[in-house]
Amino acid sequence: MPGRVLIVDDEKGMRLALRSLLAKEGYEVDTAESGEEALQRIEPGSFHVVITDLSLKDTDGMAVLEHARRVDPDAAVVMITAYGSEKIAVAAMKNGAADYLPKPFDNDELRVLVRRVMETALLRRDHRRLLEQVQDAFAGRIVGRSPAMRRVFETIDKVADTDVTVLVRGESGTGKELVVSALHYRSPRRGRPLVKMNCAALSRELVESELFGHEKGAFTGAIARREGKFEAADGGTLFLDEVGDMPLETQAKLLRALQEKEFERVGGNQPIRVDVRVIAATNQDLEAQVRAGRFREDLYYRLRVVELGIPPLSERREDVPLLVDRFLKEAAGRFRRPAKPLTADAMRACVAHHWKGNVRELRSAVEQALLLAPGAEITEVDLLGDKNAAPNATNHTAAAMPVSFREAKDRVVADFERAFLVQALRRNAGNITKAAEEIGMYRQNLQQKMRELGITADDAEP
Numbered sequence: 001m002p003g004r005v006l007i008v009d010d011e012k013g014m015r016l017a018l019r020s021l022l023a024k025e026g027y028e029v030d031t032a033e034s035g036e037e038a039l040q041r042i043e044p045g046s047f048h049v050v051i052t053d054l055s056l057k058d059t060d061g062m063a064v065l066e067h068a069r070r071v072d073p074d075a076a077v078v079m080i081t082a083y084g085s086e087k088i089a090v091a092a093m094k095n096g097a098a099d100y101l102p103k104p105f106d107n108d109e110l111r112v113l114v115r116r117v118m119e120t121a122l123l124r125r126d127h128r129r130l131l132e133q134v135q136d137a138f139a140g141r142i143v144g145r146s147p148a149m150r151r152v153f154e155t156i157d158k159v160a161d162t163d164v165t166v167l168v169r170g171e172s173g174t175g176k177e178l179v180v181s182a183l184h185y186r187s188p189r190r191g192r193p194l195v196k197m198n199c200a201a202l203s204r205e206l207v208e209s210e211l212f213g214h215e216k217g218a219f220t221g222a223i224a225r226r227e228g229k230f231e232a233a234d235g236g237t238l239f240l241d242e243v244g245d246m247p248l249e250t251q252a253k254l255l256r257a258l259q260e261k262e263f264e265r266v267g268g269n270q271p272i273r274v275d276v277r278v279i280a281a282t283n284q285d286l287e288a289q290v291r292a293g294r295f296r297e298d299l300y301y302r303l304r305v306v307e308l309g310i311p312p313l314s315e316r317r318e319d320v321p322l323l324v325d326r327f328l329k330e331a332a333g334r335f336r337r338p339a340k341p342l343t344a345d346a347m348r349a350c351v352a353h354h355w356k357g358n359v360r361e362l363r364s365a366v367e368q369a370l371l372l373a374p375g376a377e378i379t380e381v382d383l384l385g386d387k388n389a390a391p392n393a394t395n396h397t398a399a400a401m402p403v404s405f406r407e408a409k410d411r412v413v414a415d416f417e418r419a420f421l422v423q424a425l426r427r428n429a430g431n432i433t434k435a436a437e438e439i440g441m442y443r444q445n446l447q448q449k450m451r452e453l454g455i456t457a458d459d460a461e462p
């Protein structure tokens, strides 16, 4: 684990003693004989630990500390202080020194201290690097060049380093969750958790206990105390997905938690304080929900301090080629297959196609085509199926022969599921809750299936 140490002291004897001691420990040691020299030598990444005497002839150790904190916050600074100058030592710690060492000290004390401080400094550096990687990964993952996506990027830039509540809106599969991740990983909260909460859970009891946690015995089945997502997200970001589906009673509790930054666990009366940034997402017409009395107006305004709308893919077709490219490369890597290009016709058809399930549907079509296309290029038929074929299961299967038995079966099953669910939705005028009830599915599962199969409100129209 050794690392680089800078010793700053204007007494030659001290410099030599410290240098030989620390070099024996395996560190790479450098020395500076004045504050000025230290200021010149400390650059970003130049040292992991800086040990400086407090009283130097030209400047004092505080100036070295301040400089180091500014140019290289990863570096740990240890202040050597004269006997009896505790007050100054405390001031140094307040200004960001990692530790201090009063004179006289013995060699062991110094060894132990440097080892500990070095370890922390290296961990902190690794941690920061990892975060940067994650951040880059998220920032780079959102693809788009359309004016609409540019506006999305701009808004992310503007609000990422603040704590404002953001409401992300868009149809299913438009990339809402991706945007939420970008907002979190580009915020100062990135080192703390991003916790996701799906508000379309089955019952109010469940949503509330998920959000706020519960005390033992709060309701039947609450056999132990449970921490809620609000607590889990402390210091970080809470992502309230499908917020439009949150039960009304829960909305009141959420509003209170947002305004007072305080809540109680279900069945508890101890107020819990947290520091959480909230980002919500929905694909619902919240304004209509408000008018219909299904969504609290005050909560609506509290959530949409900043609104980030992601348009459907059909309104930003210029993004399609970029997305196809990205998904092809990713899938080739993931499936360990050589990347195949789309024929020019296939790309044109892909751009013109109405992707009801938006980017998610495009992505699965591209992945499937890469796996199943028989030729060296991906054709329109590989990607979109055979338009001329009758839309029944047998023909669909025949269109992209040869396939394995399993793939063929999966397709037939998917076709069947799609037809079955669309019928159920139509019988219930598109009401997901009612349709789910009728066919004995959980609402959430039905929604999930609809997304997988690219079923949208249009399909469900009677």
Ligand SMILES: Nc1ncnc2c1ncn2[C@@H]1O[C@H](COP(=O)(O)OP(=O)(O)OP(=O)(O)O)[C@@H](O)[C@H]1O
Residues within 6 Å of the ligand: 141, 142, 143, 144, 170, 171, 172, 173, 174, 175, 176, 177, 178, 179, 283, 323, 326, 359, 360, 363, 451
């Ligand atoms: N602009 C984009 N660039 C790259 N990938 C994208 C983009 N938009 C969406 N995706 C991908 O499409 C898929 C769906 O995106 P995401 O889950 O964020 O959608 P969503 O809006 O949250 O959908 P839902 O409302 O169904 O939850 C994911 O695999 C995501 O990585």
Ligand SMILES: [Mg+2]
Residues within 6 Å of the ligand: 176, 177, 241
């Ligand atoms: Mg989502």
